[in-house]
Amino acid sequence: MELGKVWNDVFDRVKTWARVNSPWVLHFNSGSCNGCDIEILATLTPRYDVERFGVKLEGSPRHADVLICTGPVTLQARDRLLRVYEQMPEPKFVIAVGSCAISGGAFQGCYNVVGHVDEVIPVDIYVPGCPPRPEAIIDGVAKLLGKLQTPAAARPVEETVI
Amino acid sequence: MSTDGSLSGKRFIVPIGPQHPALKEPGHFSFTVDGEVVTDASVRLGYAHRGIEKATESRNWTQSLYLLERICGICSHVHALAYCLGVEKLAGVEVPPRAQAIRVLVAELERIHSHFLWLGVAAHEAGFDTLFMYTWRDRETVMDILETLTGNRVNYSANVLGGVKFDVMPEIGDTIRRGLEFLEGRTHHYLEVVTTDQVFLQRTRGVGVMSLEQAETLGVVGPTARASGVIRDIRVEAPYAAYADYPVQPVLAEAGDLEARFIVRIKELFESYRIIRQILDTLPVGELQTRMPRRVKAGETVSRVEAPRGELFYFIKSNGTDNPERVKVRTPTLCNMASVLVTAVGHQLADMPMILAGIDPCFSCNDRTVVVADAGGAAYNWEQIRHYGIAFYQGK
Numbered sequence: 010m011e012l013g014k015v016w017n018d019v020f021d022r023v024k025t026w027a028r029v030n031s032p033w034v035l036h037f038n039s040g041s042c043n044g045c046d047i048e049i050l051a052t053l054t055p056r057y058d059v060e061r062f063g064v065k066l067e068g069s070p071r072h073a074d075v076l077i078c079t080g081p082v083t084l085q086a087r088d089r090l091l092r093v094y095e096q097m098p099e100p101k102f103v104i105a106v107g108s109c110a111i112s113g114g115a116f117q118g119c120y121n122v123v124g125h126v127d128e129v130i131p132v133d134i135y136v137p138g139c140p141p142r143p144e145a146i147i148d149g150v151a152k153l154l155g156k157l158q159t160p161a162a163a164r165p166v167e168e169t170v171i
Numbered sequence: 172m173s174t175d176g177s178l179s180g181k182r183f184i185v186p187i188g189p190q191h192p193a194l195k196e197p198g199h200f201s202f203t204v205d206g207e208v209v210t211d212a213s214v215r216l217g218y219a220h221r222g223i224e225k226a227t228e229s230r231n232w233t234q235s236l237y238l239l240e241r242i243c244g245i246c247s248h249v250h251a252l253a254y255c256l257g258v259e260k261l262a263g264v265e266v267p268p269r270a271q272a273i274r275v276l277v278a279e280l281e282r283i284h285s286h287f288l289w290l291g292v293a294a295h296e297a298g299f300d301t302l303f304m305y306t307w308r309d310r311e312t313v314m315d316i317l318e319t320l321t322g323n324r325v326n327y328s329a330n331v332l333g334g335v336k337f338d339v340m341p342e343i344g345d346t347i348r349r350g351l352e353f354l355e356g357r358t359h360h361y362l363e364v365v366t367t368d369q370v371f372l373q374r375t376r377g378v379g380v381m382s383l384e385q386a387e388t389l390g391v392v393g394p395t396a397r398a399s400g401v402i403r404d405i406r407v408e409a410p411y412a413a414y415a416d417y418p419v420q421p422v423l424a425e426a427g428d429l430e431a432r433f434i435v436r437i438k439e440l441f442e443s444y445r446i447i448r449q450i451l452d453t454l455p456v457g458e459l460q461t462r463m464p465r466r467v468k469a470g471e472t473v474s475r476v477e478a479p480r481g482e483l484f485y486f487i488k489s490n491g492t493d494n495p496e497r498v499k500v501r502t503p504t505l506c507n508m509a510s511v512l513v514t515a516v517g518h519q520l521a522d523m524p525m526i527l528a529g530i531d532p533c534f535s536c537n538d539r540t541v542v543v544a545d546a547g548g549a550a551y552n553w554e555q556i557r558h559y560g561i562a563f564y565q566g567k
Binding site for chain 2: 070119
């Protein structure tokens with residue numbers, strides 16, 4: 010029993026170490042204007058090069074640790090966003106990039122817009138701007154990595170708030 | 172992967188999207204494959220539909236400008252430009268020549284940034300990530316220029332109704348010239364890469380061929396059309412802003428395949444460099460803005476501009492109040508989307524991302540129509556369509 014606890018503890022530390030050193034990121038556009046998306050792409054390219062933090066853009070939600078979400082959530086994209094979020098393995102983290110993802114931005118009140126991202130899924134880090142500069146996105150990622158240092162930061166498995 | 176009813180195992184429908192690694196935007200594609208070969212393709216759009224056209228009706232003329240600029244983050248300037256040109260035409264306002272020239276300057280800088288962006292993304296789809304990284308490194312040069320000029324990297328917000336917001340100082344002109352010199356050298360290199368790299372050519376030469384007749388029938392626009400030999404460029408056909416003073420030579424190619432689209436877009440960059448230099452050399456002196464009335468007199472107008480992806484069309488109707496009565500936008504990606512479905516047939520599934528990237532798709536521009544299926548022949552008005560849409564999604 011005691012040995013099992015020690016083993017679990019060591020295993021948790023190894024997992025946290027691995028996660029902090031190489032978070033795999035999934036990008037989902039839930040109705041954005043592209044502005045944030047091209048800036049996210051720019052953060053991956055040589056001048057900003059977020060890969061130096063071990064961040065890798067991943068295509069499949071099942072392999073991703075972090076969901077970067079841009080844009081206000083449209084009625085069509087809401088179900089897909091939920092599905093993508095649910096497909097990600099625990100523990101999972103969400104970064105909302107851009108004014109629209111935070112508050113609806115310029116699209117507040119549009120008939121096909123549900124609202125901001127945290128009305129649909131829980132969000133850990135907010136990066137404001139229209140669009141945020143790549144430096145701001147890197148800052149958001151770095152803050153999230155800081156948060157991940159402690160294993161307790163992992164959110165307990167919970168029902169998704171809709 | 173799902174079968175289409177026949178359990179022979181020969182034909183499958185491969186669904187791709189809306190979240191997929193190939194593109195950064197949501198769009199759903201269904202490719203029917205026979206083995207590796209695509210036999211049929213269909214697309215479902217509308218994931219990024221936000222209802223911007225309707226929202227302009229509840230905002231005044233100036234507020235609508237900022238909203239319309241956010242239709243698309245890549246070509247935000249041309250959206251604002253098309254809207255401004257239309258509203259100014261309705262209001263009967265004459266914009267000073269210096270402002271018009273600055274508008275063209277920013278539009279061409281935006282074309283450079285957009286084409287570099289596309290070159291990188293298309294190379295990424297081909298699995299040529301080295302080219303992707305190099306082009307995006309070089310693209311930062313033009314992003315720096317745009318930031319120096321306008322204060323923002325994306326969504327520059329250069330236009331106001333009746334003019335532009337900022338002036339081009341001589342020292343900024345020197346910065347722009349230095350940046351262009353660097354970019355021009357790099358562009359020569361990229362032109363050489365896409366026309367001589369054997370591995371890359373195997374992904375582009377003879378892939379996604381669209382003949383001149385097909386291009387005309389499908390009504391494609393912009394560089395996609397020009398790569399098939401169709402001379403279709405609004406800057407040449409109906410010069411707007413200051414394009415009458417700075418004439419553009421359309422870049423054409425005959426082949427109509429992906430290689431031709433690469434060549435056309437890269438050669439257009441040289442044309443943009445030339446126009447920007449010409450504008451910097453001969454920038455007219457004068458005011459930057461004229462006074463714009465708060466209410467625009469009743470009437471309707473059409474405004475067309477050449478976005479980096481092709482013809483951008485605005486219909487604007489005013490009823491004499493603070494707010495527009497109707498703004499209709501038709502974006503180039505919608506015109507080009509049908510060509511993807513036609514040219515996809517007969518190619519391998521692995522070529523699909525390249526063929527799709529070949530038209531330089533922009534889904535956030537694109538997603539602006541509500542298609543109501545099975546309406547039973549009934550016509551809806553705006554209010555009914557809104558209720559129908561909400562009920563449809565809540566019922567799901």
